Amino acid sequence: MPRSRHSDALRAAQMYYLQDLTMDAIARELRTSRSTVSRLLSSARDTGLVQIQIRSPLDTAPELEGMIRSQYGVDVHVVPVLDTLNEAETLDRVAMQAARTIGPLVDSNAIIGVAWGATLSAVSRHLTRKITHDSIVVQLNGAGNMQTTGITYASDIMRRFGSAYGARVEQFPVPAFFDHAATKTAMWNERSVQRILALQARMSIAIFGVGSVDSDYPSHVYAGGYLDERELSLLAADDVVGDVATVFFRSDGSSDGITLNERSTGPSHDQLRQVRRRICVVSGASKINGLQGALAAGLATELILDEASARRLVSFGAQS
Amino acid sequence: MPRSRHSDALRAAQMYYLQDLTMDAIARELRTSRSTVSRLLSSARDTGLVQIQIRSPLDTAPELEGMIRSQYGVDVHVVPVLDTLNEAETLDRVAMQAARTIGPLVDSNAIIGVAWGATLSAVSRHLTRKITHDSIVVQLNGAGNMQTTGITYASDIMRRFGSAYGARVEQFPVPAFFDHAATKTAMWNERSVQRILALQARMSIAIFGVGSVDSDYPSHVYAGGYLDERELSLLAADDVVGDVATVFFRSDGSSDGITLNERSTGPSHDQLRQVRRRICVVSGASKINGLQGALAAGLATELILDEASARRLVSFGAQS
DNA sequence: AAGCCAATTGCACAAACGTGCAGAACGGAA
């Protein structure tokens, strides 16, 4: 009987994680070597056969989480990270924990909206596989700009999500911002675009980072080729503090009258707030302003962020 | 800042399981020794902070499980165990895996009905903790017999369930069988008994083994002091093949006209079938007859059993 | 303040584990 690799992995995982046998003992039962068992187990882990999750009982959660939860009304996951780590290391660890936290939330028949950006890119690299049926990954906003069509960058992110969850991927091949609002109106009437918009309207999960205009390190969108001088000054005049999926907002969460949003391809905040699970991933000290605005706008139902940011967020909220 | 042991365990678990750091690295971040981290992690595991579960996608499940599932319409978890192991070792491993499989099914506000017997005793020894709120563990059937009141034996089982899930424990201080049906009727009108019966009626989960009259190794109930000669021959005359919570059934699942059931303290099969999740744990070759009858009666929604029994069950079903 | 018990810590050693590497097994294509 040629027991398949997959079913061996299942047996091994049951014996290892549910019966506490050592790999040695399992190897003997499976008539193979211990190293093979080690490999079977790691394949079981990263094909999603073994699900490890950490559930901190809400009432005993560390105070930091409790304070954010009560201040902003979101489910928080604070990622423990030393303050001394640099941005890149912090991002990596936040991304890994975010990826593993998201995993259990993805179900069959899900429609998963995914934005793009440095944060999402990092998250996408750490996703663990989980087999689902008839799931769809849909891009939230266009990625093209003046220099590139943005296809490869954003589509790599999408593809990784798709293959982790065995989902169909639906790209959104438009620029991040149209030059003319009229062009957007025209395109939004195209059936190819409407198909994507219809999917977005049915999303069950949305995953995004935030852009922030913190003076020290402005995010991707504010620096790299998406907006010109005049547009940036428009944003400043409108008191914009950040964006989610290239849709901008002010510090109080409002976004009415921000003209650039009329040319943006991301979902309106009203539309985004319709989505049941809205997961926001944030890493790095320079995102406080944007994050605070996004929370004020009620864009997220779950927030995953590093410890340092969490602390700044709490003191930020306390003083206001 | 005196970070509590619990919150350290949470941090450590996040770093270890969600960020793939080594214990060494975690120890440095927490400013403690690696061995402490090792201990923090094991405490995180067995206080239920870390939940490990194995989800075999139903469509790729090993054929054995698929066959039982389709033949009997229950959710099956086959425990991989070498056929050469003895009864005690098999029981231990089935019990451990059963305990860890049950864990994730227990929620807050659950009312958990628990039977007693060798199998349940073993399971109760391997439960992993999981904090729930306002859960109740209620005993399914009395445990007294002619020699003992059965209190300690059954109550140990109940107590372990209760402390694993932080649940209130409700014992059922009656004998397994009354000598006279009239006494049962009388007792069933007592308010103290009715309180238990009311809880049983609201159960959301029931957990039980099966008794079997397989000639080689009759179960506890059929051997040890619960029934006298005359009663045993009554059972034989009624073609009884086994019991669940001291309520008997025939091979086809029927139980009408089995007079001993009128004196038994367990829930009637009709009542049991009202419970949403009914988990049956079976270990050992000598339980096939009882198990087959229990399945025919539709008493279980989930079945956890060892591999050898699973195979016998399939061939048993095929020939009939 | 002194004394005691229980809980917690770090050390050191043994056990368990992950992985690069070289050889074996497999699966087409010629």
Next chain:
DNA sequence: TTCCGTTCTGCACGTTTGTGCAATTGGCTT
């Protein structure tokens, strides 16, 4: 059949992890 490229396996080594033990800490009583 032979060849070649790919995948899988076991070995050996270094790393990571569990745990008995003695020392220490911290709380509580006298």
